[in-house]
Amino acid sequence: MYEPVLFLNLQEGRPATIDEYRQSGGYQSLEKVVRRELSRQDLIRMVTDSGLRGRGGAAFPTGRKWSFIQDHYPYPRYVVANTDEMEPGTFKDHKLVNVDPHLVIEGIILAGYAVGASKAFFFIRPSYELDAELMERESEVARQAGFLGKNILGSDFSLELVVHRSAGRYICGEATATVQAIMGNRAHPQKTLHMAEHGLWGQPTLVNNAETLACVPPIVRRGPRWFKGLARTETGAGTRLYCVSGKVNRPGCYELPSGTPLREIIEEAAGGLLPGSELKAVIPGGASTSFLPPKFLDVAMDTDSLKAIGHRLGTGAVIVFDQNSCIVAATLNITEYFARESCGFCTPCREGLPYIRDLLWRIENGEGREEFIPLIREMAAFMDQAYCGFAPGAAQPVKGMLAYFEDEIREHLRRKKCPFKEKYHPHRELWYPAE
């Protein structure tokens, strides 16, 4: 049995209060820090030693990211806690905020201390409006208790926390696009700007996922070695919030040691597949990761183990498909999603994704031709030429379909229809008014 870290204060049907959080050791890390028991450098070193990596999907080492903001950089500086969370299949940050809002708040404050920030933005998507209101209430509670605002706990460290509402677009979760979105610009990624130097309003800015930040208070309280040791693999660290959805008995968000095998997540935590369902494919980390066939079930769910088999962990959101799911239609759904969410800034993404979608649509609806397969393959490979990480991510399920389910595509071609059903949408005309 492992000990919960992020869901330590899990209460039935309500978020933990500040008192409950403090009883479990909450805000001790912050007290330690502002009493100068830990310098800014010590804090960054601790996070680096803990092996913590970004939980938003890119898995960048958190301590290193923090260290990019150097002492001589100008002030003011900013911290952004990213809760855009629009990766299909992912709902961990939503759960986390609703389980222990103060854990996230303390994480944000500690990050603010580490990089010398004076203002933090909690960036949240519109469908989490009730979470945004919760965070506003709880940050006010934290302010009343002296943990936020001017001169935190009587020290010379001050930090304001603002909840910034987004209006919903997938690309807003990309760190450089998040920064543009907060500044009120169209959220196009800006890969030429280094956030550590030129983030919000041209000032040093740190952007981290909410789950990443929530790992920091326990690291400070119990030490980086303890945190690193929680993982089940050599290169992993801490526990992770794995979301499981699809054809399983108990879909949900489960906190498990980093590197828990995929099989255990599906069969034990999520209670196995639904009666009558047989495992056909798994997406390990949200829609921008590849389909995996059942032969990969024993892979440890951490960044390096998935990398070793040529795949990505993404957000650790496991989507389970059974024998009744058509992989071509699923890929079509995902590609439609990404084609619609593309910000339209660069050509490969804007033009390439609809191209793949159209070919998939024809295959799914019985109009496919043999030559479509190499066309899709070529275009999917071309997505790597896009400006940001969006299109390469969107190409992952397409590549997975081609690598592991090519037979199923050919079955569509041979039968001139989807072997799983008659048509993709029998009443598609109902969705959109006639042109």
Add this chain to the structure above:
Amino acid sequence: MIPPELREQLKNNVKVAEDPKEQAINVMYAIQRHYGYLTDEGLEEAAALLGLTPLEVEELATFYDFIYREPVGRYVLHVCDGVVCWMFHEGSLFDYMCQKLGVCAGEVSADGMFTVLPTACLGYCDHAPALIVNGQFYGPLTPEKIDEILERLRTEPCDTIICR
């Protein structure tokens, strides 16, 4: 025109922000709530408050899913079309809802109460298939459950939240 109190409140919010544009989305939400959607008039008022041109506000408004530049019903039924929800209904719930309300996606029902919009994955995948309306998640959906939700929204009036 938006009421003077709202204008004053928004002006103040803009003033205390790091930069006026930081409040762009909040201002659009507030004006949208007043008119029911972001009207041309509302767009110009937002532009004046933010110190932008109407075109610059338009550029933002059309980028986002939850800013409506066309009339919508009092409640917008954001039906998830993410892959997990798709797995459970393959689009059939949209069809059901649209038929039930006699609308296509994006249209306003005859009583002015509802608009159905397919929306990017909502983050309620553990209750798929799901929808969100006025900040409230519902799922797993069935036709019966949808009937119930629509009936409740019709008969039990409640305030609309800011990003509905």
